[in-house]
Amino acid sequence: TYVVTDACILCKYTDCVEVCPVDCFYEGENFLAIKPDECIDCGVCEPECPVDAIKPDTEDPDGKWTELNARLSEMWPNITRAKPALPDADNYAEVDGKLDKLSE
């Protein structure tokens, strides 16, 4: 599976959802999550994200992001069409370590 990491938080550009062939993105207030059971590992979303938030789970050795994506995608509604990024997206694009700003 691929997973969304904290670079997405407070940005949510949503370019990723337009290309997913199985529509497995789920939307929270300031973050998106991929449902691991539905992701077919095609990888097409990864280069679409302007802030490189999407990673293969091979880059998540301790499973932290996979677990977070699994849990949040169960709680949140599906999103299949792109929409405008969050208002401060460009200001947060370069900020590291945004996990404490995640709205669940």
Ligand code: SF4
């Ligand atoms: Fe969707 Fe493919 Fe990205 Fe998985 S890797 S979330 S199936 S676009």
Ligand code: F3S
């Ligand atoms: Fe987030 Fe990047 Fe998609 S910022 S919404 S993972 S395009």
